[in-house]
Amino acid sequence: MGISELELGQLHQASDPPIGPLAAILRRLIDPFRHGKVEPRPSTGFYTDTTVCIGCKACEVACKQWNQLAADSLEWTGNSYDNTAELSATTWRHVKFIEQFSATEPRVDHDAAATSRELTIDELLGGGGAGRWLMMSDVCKHCVAAPCQHACPTGAIVYNEFANVYIQGDICNGCSYCIASCPFGVITRSDFDGHSHKCTLCYDRQKDGLVPACAKACPTQSIQFGPIDELRERARRRVEDLHERGVAGAYLYGDVPTETYSALHSFYLLVDHPTVYGLPESPCNPWNHLVGDHVRTSLSAVATIALILAVLFLRGV
Secondary structure (H helix, E strand, O other): OOOOHHHHHHHHHHHHHOOOHHHHHHHHHHHHOOOOOOOOOOOEEEEEEEOOOOOHHHHHHHHHHHHHHHHOOOOOOOOOOOOOOOOOOOOOEEEEEEOOOOOOOOOOOHHHHHHHHOOOOHHHHHHOOOOOOEEEEEEOOEEEHHHHHHHHOOOOEEOOOOOEEOOOOOOOOOOHHHHHOOOOOOOOOOOOOOOEEEEOOOHHHHHOOOOHHHHHHOOOHHHHHEEEHHHHHHHHHHHHHHHHHHOOOEEEOOOOOOOOOOEOOOOEEEEOHHHHEEEEEOOOOOHHHHHHHHHHHHHHHHHHHHHHHHHHHHOOO
């Protein structure tokens, strides 16, 4: 009779020589930090075209259903139709509603409006003085150089084989350093288990060759998933098309690195300033300022040691 791989592994474990208590403790301390050998795959990400988002929140629902995330408190925020309010440990997708209507805009006579020319989608996106309703499905940016991954002291935040930023919940100690370091306010600490949580870019689905749940559920293809290089090329063609159609304010946010921050593997097509969508105008990696901090700390340490030596020398004299 043949032997299965499981039985072979159990036989191998049973034949391992016993280890001492000190070696067992060292193994428990070291094993979580060992990196397994994972074959790299093409880098993947999200491209979110806000000009075709209809605010249906199908992405929010699909994300919660697939990842079995708890429902948030059902409270009336009074902020348009947005009752999710923000990203959290239990909300990894959040559809934002930005209403841009003038408070002094005159009322529309429906009878007269029925005979007037209807505004096109290009005129609404381009402004045109008629007001507009911007919508954006927000998510973790999966930064190429993620400050949260740099700040994590336990190695819980890693890059998987798809170059996505992934939090290993069983290694997270809940220190919240990642929360403080993220310039986009993506990560949140859970009240249930005390660990940090965020979008995984459906890592489990990707491993099986499936599209992330949010992109699969999006009815307008506002959320697009795929190899990041293909998404960037597709997004640039879309911006050129919008410019030709008169939407001069269309541009990409996060598709290329800046002087202060890396490129994003979840980037956006916007038609207004980033701050309008709740995004930082010029995100900055806090690690850029650590060089000066290290220099000041080193100089302080040298000055302290010199002072101590001087005092000891004078006392000896």
